[in-house]
Amino acid sequence: AQSVTQPDIHITVSEGASLELRCNYSYGATPYLFWYVQSPGQGLQLLLKYFSGDTLVQGIKGFEAEFKRSQSSFNLRKPSVHWSDAAEYFCAVGEYKLVFGAGTILRVKS
């Protein structure tokens, strides 16, 4: 069965510091992998996705993610966090029937 694990429920980083959000998945075939962001009271917005090709994927808002098949991971990174990045982040896997992780809430300290 497909599943996604986001080990960190909450993460707090200082503005300007680097960020890494973890995502591990279980999927039977080559996965489509996604990272979405949700601001409070809003819908979800796609940050980036991976299916094939270069394992380092660039997304919007300065985010990137690296696919590591051997570790079944798709971690999201940003070199320098801005206060506006405070939100909830979801990792998802699937071709169209997406399975989402439980989410990681990012808090940014000024």
Add this chain to the structure above:
Amino acid sequence: NAGVTQTPKFRVLKTGQSMTLLCAQDMNHEYMYWYRQDPGMGLRLIHYSVGEGTTAKGEVPDGYNVSRLKKQNFLLGLESAAPSQTSVYFCASSYQTGNEQYFGPGTRLTVT
């Protein structure tokens, strides 16, 4: 383009009442989805549709029905609401397999 819109934005129901949530998209997408979001559980797929006139069950379909009579609309129905259906409901659409899903703003439903 309005993207994906959902009606209503908020609703309070009493146990046993029925209601229909409406999702509309103006991007000519084939695939449409209904998810529910609960704290600490991420989003879970309720039902989905891969084209006009088709529907299929997702991960948590019990207590819900759907219809896709027109390509641009996807309706989610609750025939007899239960407190366990208190949640935030999101509709999404995508062009086809593997493509980005575009999400609506959500409907916050409370069942008392």
